[in-house]
Amino acid sequence: MKITIELLSDICIGSGESYNSVIDTDVTYDDYGLPYIPAKRIKGCIREAGLELKDFGLIKATEFEEIFGREGDQSSAFSLSNAYLSNYEETCKALDSCGWEDLKSPQNVLNQYTYTRTSTAVDLETGVADKNTLRTIRVIEKGLKFEAECNWKREVSNKDVLKQAVSLVKHIGISRTRGLGLVRLALEEEKIDQCETKCSRIMFTKDKLGEKNKIKYTIHLNSAVICKSPQGNQAVTQDYISGSKILGLIAEGLKDKYQEFMNCENEVIVSNAYVMNDGKRCVPARISLQKEKDQSYDENGNLKLKDMILLKSADEIRGKQMTPANIPYIDETGTKVEVTTQISYHHQRPADKSVGKATGTDGSSFYQLASISRNQDFCGYIYADKKQAEMIMDVMESLNEVRIGYGRSSEFGAVDLKLESVEPVSVKSETFKDAVITLASDVILYNEMGMLTTDIRVLEQVLRNVTGAADLVLRNPFLRFETIGGYNVTWRRRKPVFSALGKGSTFLIHSDIGFDIGKLDGSFIGERISEGYGEILGEKIFDSLDVTVRKRELSKEEPEMAEKNSEMAKPEQVQINSDILARLLQNEFAGRMENAIREIWEEKKKKYKDSLDGLNAGIAKLRAIFKAVNSYEEMQEQVEGIEKNEKNSLCKDLIGFVNPCEVAETITEEMKESYTSEFENQWSEEETFRQAYLFYLAELKYFVKELLNSKKEEKKK
Numbered sequence: 001m002k003i004t005i006e007l008l009s010d011i012c013i014g015s016g017e018s019y020n021s022v023i024d025t026d027v028t029y030d031d032y033g034l035p036y037i038p039a040k041r042i043k044g045c046i047r048e049a050g051l052e053l054k055d056f057g058l059i060k061a062t063e064f065e066e067i068f069g070r071e072g073d074q075s076s077a078f079s080l081s082n083a084y085l086s087n088y089e090e091t092c093k094a095l096d097s098c099g100w101e102d103l104k105s106p107q108n109v110l111n112q113y114t115y116t117r118t119s120t121a122v123d124l125e126t127g128v129a130d131k132n133t134l135r136t137i138r139v140i141e142k143g144l145k146f147e148a149e150c151n152w153k154r155e156v157s158n159k160d161v162l163k164q165a166v167s168l169v170k171h172i173g174i175s176r177t178r179g180l181g182l183v184r185l186a187l188e189e190e191k192i193d194q195c196e197t198k199c200s201r202i203m204f205t206k207d208k209l210g211e212k213n214k215i216k217y218t219i220h221l222n223s224a225v226i227c228k229s230p231q232g233n234q235a236v237t238q239d240y241i242s243g244s245k246i247l248g249l250i251a252e253g254l255k256d257k258y259q260e261f262m263n264c265e266n267e268v269i270v271s272n273a274y275v276m277n278d279g280k281r282c283v284p285a286r287i288s289l290q291k292e293k294d295q296s297y298d299e300n301g302n303l304k305l306k307d308m309i310l311l312k313s314a315d316e317i318r319g320k321q322m323t324p325a326n327i328p329y330i331d332e333t334g335t336k337v338e339v340t341t342q343i344s345y346h347h348q349r350p351a352d353k354s355v356g357k358a359t360g361t362d363g364s365s366f367y368q369l370a371s372i373s374r375n376q377d378f379c380g381y382i383y384a385d386k387k388q389a390e391m392i393m394d395v396m397e398s399l400n401e402v403r404i405g406y407g408r409s410s411e412f413g414a415v416d417l418k419l420e421s422v423e424p425v426s427v428k429s430e431t432f433k434d435a436v437i438t439l440a441s442d443v444i445l446y447n448e449m450g451m452l453t454t455d456i457r458v459l460e461q462v463l464r465n466v467t468g469a470a471d472l473v474l475r476n477p478f479l480r481f482e483t484i485g486g487y488n489v490t491w492r493r494r495k496p497v498f499s500a501l502g503k504g505s506t507f508l509i510h511s512d513i514g515f516d517i518g519k520l521d522g523s524f525i526g527e528r529i530s531e532g533y534g535e536i537l538g539e540k541i542f543d544s545l546d547v548t549v550r551k552r553e554l555s556k557e558e559p560e561m562a563e564k565n566s567e568m569a570k571p572e573q574v575q576i577n578s579d580i581l582a583r584l585l586q587n588e589f590a591g592r593m594e595n596a597i598r599e600i601w602e603e604k605k606k607k608y609k610d611s612l613d614g615l616n617a618g619i620a621k622l623r624a625i626f627k628a629v630n631s632y633e634e635m636q637e638q639v640e641g642i643e644k645n646e647k648n649s650l651c652k653d654l655i656g657f658v659n660p661c662e663v664a665e666t667i668t669e670e671m672k673e674s675y676t677s678e679f680e681n682q683w684s685e686e687e688t689f690r691q692a693y694l695f696y697l698a699e700l701k702y703f704v705k706e707l708l709n710s711k712k713e714e715k716k717k
Helices: 039-055 061-068 088-097 106-111 160-168 194-199 243-262 386-398 456-467 559-568 579-608 615-628 632-640 645-657 660-674 685-716
Strands: 002-007 078-080 114-119 135-140 145-152 183-188 212-221 274-277 289-292 302-307 322-324 341-348 365-372 377-385 415-424 431-439 473-478 481-484 498-501 506-516 536-539 546-550
Touching (some): 039 078, 615 685, 632 685, 660 685
Antiparallel strands (some): 002 145, 078 145, 212 377, 212 415, 274 377, 289 322, 341 365, 431 506, 431 536
8 A cells, every 4th residue: 555645735844953054944855855754744644633533433442543553552553654756766766877966966956846935923013023033944845746655564444444544634744724734645555466575585495494594684774773772762773683673573473383483492593683784794893992092094094903902011002092993893804884873853742632733741742763774784694493494484475564673663664674595504613722702792691690790700601611611711801881671562561671791892711721612603692692692703813903994985995996996986977867857957057057147247247336326227127127028039129118328228238248048058068068968958948038137137136235335334434
């Protein structure tokens, strides 16, 4: 299903942000600059319409709760995505194909769909505008159409209730009582073949499974995903997708078979999904990495760090002030990788729906949600025996839409989840006496008294048990501590809150008798390993504490290859294959025309700086003529008919400086050379004249105003 939204008037879907001190209330738009309507706004309006149906007795309270859920107790029966322009995918592809960043800047794109409005507060007694009340808002132009995907999460008895509620929504956004936000909504059924979608999630067949399997899964974020911090702070999001979310998705699909799934001989393990770089999973960087204070990347994009866990003598850093490098994730090539997050602003209206805004009372509030930004890729692993793996594959084949995280019924959490590959679980046996251990995820430990602890001696004993090395000792610990908590949706209860050893923590281990590093590297220790906790990495100790980290955006290939890629990335001529590119090119044409006219007048106005007499009257006459004519030729005829010789001569000179057709022809040739030979001015001759002279006469008007102001200043002196 999909919900179509037609704008019957201009609309402002406030983002909660301003733009560059010019716009006080901005609209929501994506990285391309394309406006969209957040799903939470749409769903809130539909829910209000559903409440009206219930209050008027048109539907039962049970029907309302079945469709729209019950606050704090039951989720809604349907999920909704953001509403994007009806030709959104084609527009994005066209913008991606355009290599000219200045042409397709987000603000340029946004200006093709929006404009600004100003308003002020008026004193009711005097009728005069109050001081400091001028406000500018950006609005999306009427006539545009948006589409939002709508999917049922569970079957309900009366689906027509949703259709009725959707059709009742007439206004969305701010200033609904002041002419903005009039819309027409409709719920449309779509026939979609789900077979291809289901099968495409699994990239291998069951005959590839062994007795013990390591399944690689990837997640592409189609929308922002909220991974709340364990403390429950909604203004902070984790920068990874925890294994518990994937395990929960599997459990939801298995339903009654989940107990059988977990009671298999081997415990299923779902690792956390960390951000990917060049198709490979990154891991948390060691917190022992430090840099010199105020140190930055060199010209090659490299950053020289010190791994303090390998520091043998203070002489190695004598005279240097070291600070944490704060590297979030790193790939196998030493490239620093960060996860992009975002903040979105929302409000909850009061229980009294006649109040159209949040007041901070009666249950209403403003709040913000932190989330992982869309269009990022994450990767993790599932460790399962053959039976468990087959059950997981069956679940994946049965899924239609996949949503994870908080707020997944609207706006957030839409992802593409795939099982990419499978390989047998193998352990490479190699005996070491010394190694570096890094916690790739948070580790939960219990002491011998059955109490949760972060004591490193307990961790040391766990490692002895895993390796069988009774003399193993832990040295040089660099530890981070995390608060673990959460919420159990099934039981509707908060989980216990406690501290754990955080990912990125690192330390050395030593054993005189030696230990098998294969039993540690990539293994899981501690509690709740099925949810992604307890992953550890082991590697040999390097001789030097020097570590080089690279910027992600720089090419990791040889310099000559990087130079070649740079040349290939140079923009080519734009092909006008969509409406948005044609509009952007015409917008660029308009900007160049204004610049050309400004340059012409800058050169010609010098002769008028000392001759203000008659200039103001002449320009006023041209402005009056402009309102009455439709072409440059008509304007010339009208000027010829001016009786006074001085004014006639002045007006002839002024309009002779700017011939719209000549200016347009020159700019068209420039545009063809700069962008594409396909470009043609889309304005008619009349429109070209009007656009050119609107700007030209405004320039003349401001010139006279400047002269008058300068004369006044001279008289004061």
